[in-house]
Amino acid sequence: MGGLTSSTPIPTEIKMHQQSRYMEIAFDDGNRFELPYEYLRVFSPSAEVRGHGPGQETLQVGKKHVDIIQVEPVGHYAVVLVFSDKHDSGIYSWDYLHDLGVNQERYWQTYLQRLEEAGASREPKTLV
Secondary structure, rough: OOOOOOOOOOOOEOOOOOOOEEEEEOOOOOOOEEEEHHHHHOOOOOOHHHHHOHHHHOOOOOOOOOOOOEEEEEEEOEEEEEEEEOOOOEEEEEEHHHHHHHHHHHHHHHHHHHHHHHHOOOOOOOOO
């Protein structure tokens, strides 16, 4: 994780919409994104999710109803999002959040395709 460069878009506003489960984030380059909590969770930048190299990612399943219960600033360059499933090890840098916004549609479609190929679901498993 690098620090800020002069070209790093900086958030001018971050709002959490708990009822609809999305983060609204506006950047100083004029972009504004609505990033669903589920999307932020399944694309967590943590090693637990991303792995330690290409092809080592762990497919996140059953995260459709996940909430963000806390947002913790990390210096002036990132936030840690604490999710209701206790996941809290991802550091979301401003450039990573911006990338998630810019590429949201493509990343999400790829995720849905991987879920389908794995025979997995966005719905959490129900306990019988």
